[in-house]
Amino acid sequence: MSQSIAPVLEEKEVDNSPTLTFEEYRVYQGDPDVQYELYKGKLIPMATASALHTSICEYLVYKLQRYLAEHNLDLVVKTSVGVRTENATSCIPDVLVCTQSLWEQILAQPGSGILDLGETPLLVVEVVSENRRADYMIKRAQYELANVPEYCIVDPKCGKQKIRILAFIEGEDGYTHTDFFPGEEIISVVFPDLVLSVDEILNPPLVEELVKAERVRLQESQQQAVMERQRADEERQLAQEQRQLAQEQRQLAQEQSQRAEQQSQLAERLAARLRELGVDPDTVV
Numbered sequence: 001m002s003q004s005i006a007p008v009l010e011e012k013e014v015d016n017s018p019t020l021t022f023e024e025y026r027v028y029q030g031d032p033d034v035q036y037e038l039y040k041g042k043l044i045p046m047a048t049a050s051a052l053h054t055s056i057c058e059y060l061v062y063k064l065q066r067y068l069a070e071h072n073l074d075l076v077v078k079t080s081v082g083v084r085t086e087n088a089t090s091c092i093p094d095v096l097v098c099t100q101s102l103w104e105q106i107l108a109q110p111g112s113g114i115l116d117l118g119e120t121p122l123l124v125v126e127v128v129s130e131n132r133r134a135d136y137m138i139k140r141a142q143y144e145l146a147n148v149p150e151y152c153i154v155d156p157k158c159g160k161q162k163i164r165i166l167a168f169i170e171g172e173d174g175y176t177h178t179d180f181f182p183g184e185e186i187i188s189v190v191f192p193d194l195v196l197s198v199d200e201i202l203n204p205p206l207v208e209e210l211v212k213a214e215r216v217r218l219q220e221s222q223q224q225a226v227m228e229r230q231r232a233d234e235e236r237q238l239a240q241e242q243r244q245l246a247q248e249q250r251q252l253a254q255e256q257s258q259r260a261e262q263q264s265q266l267a268e269r270l271a272a273r274l275r276e277l278g279v280d281p282d283t284v285v
Contacts, residue, residue: 017042022088026111035080041088049094053127056154057094059204060125062211064097067194074100075122081106082114083121085142090114093124093139097190117146122190124148128155140166144175150190151175156202163198165189 019041020028028043030036035046049057057079064077077097082090098121106113115121124143126135135153143151144166153164161182166175167189180186180198188194271281 020088022084022090025088025090026114028112035092037082037092038088038090040086046092047129049127050129052156053094053129055204055206056127056156056201057125058207059201059210060095060154062207063196064095064194067191068097071193076100076103078103078113080113082112083124083143083146083148084114084116084119085146089142091124091139091142093121094127095123095125096121097123120147120149122148123150123152123188125152125154128153128157132157136164140175150188152186152188154201161198161202163201 020038020043021041022038025036025038025043028036030043031045037044037046061077061079068075068077075097076099077095079095080092081096082092083096084090096115098115098119102115102119106115106119126139128135132155135155140151140153147168149168151166153166155162155164163180163186164177165180165186165188166177168174169176169189182199182202184198185195186198186201274281274284
């Protein structure tokens, strides 16, 4: 996640800052360069993400968007969108997936882009930064409370690298988690056909390079398609020429047959005339 500057507030701590309702938080105008989460009515400013953190999020968005497009799913992938988990608590996951219709509904609402209670995303992703407890414990409890079907924790910290998938499994009351480590592939519970490399997620390639490679493949595919169309056109043209040649050959054979028949008729008439003149046509050389 884009990590909180201050530790997540505990109820036992003394805090004299103003307490906001969710409605006040939705329209709150603070520092334009800072995002705020809301925890039990208290604003929690979010620190700027590290370069690796940003790259991981961009890579996941890239892979998720292409997965949704390939499977023709009416879902969207978003960042910097809040998820309300309690009356006065709202988290901002690094990446979330929700329905397109729900996102269009959020677009029509005033204030910050936040999924309200009952507007549940299908998947949320948090990339662990400094406040590990926030992602592994506090946010786990919040997303579980909000009935988010799948919560993915990406932990790139050296020596602790892993990806944890938390989901509701039939027969269990709460989240059940599965850890995936470098060298393995993660399998989403919500999107079982989505298989991603742990190594690539933790050390992602630049999305810009992936887009360039995709564009090169598209250009090559287009060129191949043009060449195939040209070859098909040439084959059709050759087939047409062959049909035309065959037609000409049939026509020539027909003409030759007609000439042969005419010559045969002429020979018969000549033979008949010779016989009328008393000449045996077989003796005529």
